[in-house]
Amino acid sequence: MGNTSSMLTQYDIEEVQDHCNHTFSQQEIVSLYQRFCQLDRSGGGFISADEFLSVPEFAVNPLSQRLLKMLYGLNFKEFVAFLSAFSSRATLQQKIEFIFKVYDSDCNGKVAFSDMLDVLRDLTGQFISEQQREVGFYHKFVSIFYFSYA
Structure with a gap:
């Protein structure tokens, strides 16, 4: 299975x-393997960042750089297993x-306020200022927290 030129066996599947549970x-899985082989143009058994970015839907995703960190060397x-989170059968x-994992920017096992701001920065880009982002997020977070436990 490491060599993308070979076919999957029943055992591999x-x-x-x-x-992936x-x-x-x-x-x-067979269809995903065919797509994996198409993307793995080098034939090394892994998809590089450039190969992932060749998928237009992935390249224009504002979180693509964050996802690339998760995909590197798979x-x-x-x-x-990475794609299984997108399956309708995923729990x-x-x-x-x-x-x-997407929100945990620094991979420390915690999602801090700064991690949330990093994601908002990725999603909003230059459309809003840093101050607007922080104040808006803080107010939204407080209101959600308050109404969830009120």
Whole structure:
């Protein structure tokens, strides 16, 4: 499975299914493998940042640089596990863990106020000032927290 020129065996497919908690069917895994091989133009068994950025939908995503950090050096099995958070069969826990990793900018296992501001900065770019971003986020956060526990 490390060599992208080879075909997946039934064992490989089942191993990938187990690794991603069966969020993809066997046919979906075969399709994902074909797409992985298309993206892996170097044939090294990994998809580089440039290869990921060749996907237009990924390249224009404001969080693409953040996602690239998560994708760096993934082989096919890890690639499928990464994508499993987007599957309709993924559990809420899997989706939350994925989102947490996106927001945990410094990879310290915590999402701090600064991490949230980093994500907002990525999403809003130069459209709002840093002060507007901080004040707006703080007020929104306080109101959500207050109404959630009131």
